[in-house]
Amino acid sequence: MPTLVGAGIVVTTLNKILAIAGVVVTLGGVALGFRSVSAGGTVCGSAFQPAAGITPMACDNALNSSGTLVTVVISAGVLCLIAAAAVKVVRDKVSA
Structure with a gap:
């Protein structure tokens, strides 16, 4: 099976x-x-720790939006890590 000389470098770089x-x-x-x-x-606190003593309805929208943004960004990061792991597994299986 023919292999490309630079393909390993490209895959390693993509993985990193x-x-x-x-x-x-x-x-x-x-x-x-x-x-x-x-x-x-009104200071509502953060997505991880809402401020104590706030009126819930005043901050619901701001905290929900912040929580959604945090969830989306963390999920995107985890998906990148999963993709990196998948590239490594496929590279290891192909080179074996």
Whole structure:
């Protein structure tokens, strides 16, 4: 079976890029989860820890939006890490 000389380098580079991007995006999502949000001048706290004593309806929309953003960003990071693992498994099976 013929192999391309540079294909291994490309796959290794792709694997590293996916892994690094996955870690960076996941950590970015975690950082977004600790970012404080506010609604109408009321500090609502963060997606991970809402502020104590807030009126729930005043901050519901801001906290829901923040929680959704955090979920999407962390999920994207985890998908990048899964893709990196999948590329590594396929590369190892092909080279074996």
